[in-house]
Amino acid sequence: MVPNGSQRNLWRNETYRWPNRIVYYHINSYIDTEHRNQIVKAIHKIESVSCLTFKEATTDQEYYVNVTSEEGGCFSYIGYLNRVQQLNLQNYEIEVGCFRLYTIVHEFLHALGFFHQQSAANRDDYVEIVEENITEGMEFNFDKYTEATVNDFGEKYDYDSVMHYGPYAFSKNGERTIVAFEEGKEDAIGQRLQLSETDIRKLNAMYNCPTV
Ligand SMILES: [Zn+2]
Numbered sequence: 521m522v523p524n525g526s527q528r529n530l531w532r533n534e535t536y537r538w539p540n541r542i543v544y545y546h547i548n549s550y551i552d553t554e555h556r557n558q559i560v561k562a563i564h565k566i567e568s569v570s571c572l573t574f575k576e577a578t579t580d581q582e583y584y585v586n587v588t589s590e591e592g593g594c595f596s597y598i599g600y601l602n603r604v605q606q607l608n609l610q611n612y613e614i615e616v617g618c619f620r621l622y623t624i625v626h627e628f629l630h631a632l633g634f635f636h637q638q639s640a641a642n643r644d645d646y647v648e649i650v651e652e653n654i655t656e657g658m659e660f661n662f663d664k665y666t667e668a669t670v671n672d673f674g675e676k677y678d679y680d681s682v683m684h685y686g687p688y689a690f691s692k693n694g695e696r697t698i699v700a701f702e703e704g705k706e707d708a709i710g711q712r713l714q715l716s717e718t719d720i721r722k723l724n725a726m727y728n729c730p731t732v
Pocket residue numbers: 626627630636
């Protein structure tokens with residue numbers, strides 16, 4: 521079936537965007553230099569493809585991304601919240617788990633306003649969510665949002681997005697929880713090696729970056 525152009529996975533509401541394209545962050549002092557460097561490297565990856573600037577929060581800064589490294593996996597709030605908002609990267613070796621470079625980029629894209637790709641309103645035209653393979657209690661990770669909430673800036677569904685889950689995300693039985701309909705994409709979804717071209721275009725559209 522041909523999509524009707526209503527594919528969306530970014531906050532439509534502009535209040536969730538960082539003012540003046542400046543993202544303030546604080547990396548907690550218990551995070552060692554090696555891990556801190558990896559976080560900064562991820563930040564630079566985002567800066568290098570957008571008009572966003574990341575600045576270390578000073579003590580009088582009232583809103584910023586508070587980067588923690590607690591138990592509980594990798595997670596972030598979605599979009600600018602005008603307060604201190606946590607972004608957690610559970611401690612792993614560099615390039616493992618939450619400390620894979622593009623997993624950190626993924627979490628920061630949440631903080632900038634990205635939902636997961638498979639939350640897009642039109643996702644059922646592109647992937648099947650296999651409910652019976654999802655671990656009990658984890659179903660919320662596969663929520664779909666309405667077009668009123670999220671926007672895709674005219675971009676089509678992006679199997680290659682760094683914001684897409686992999687095929688076995690939250691599987692309880694080793695079977696796929698997400699089945700991509702497009703041939704060749706079944707095991708390609710969920711990459712964490714780069715920002716896709718579509719990810720970059722959406723990010724730049726969301727923050728009204730001047731086109732280069
Ligand atoms: Zn995520």
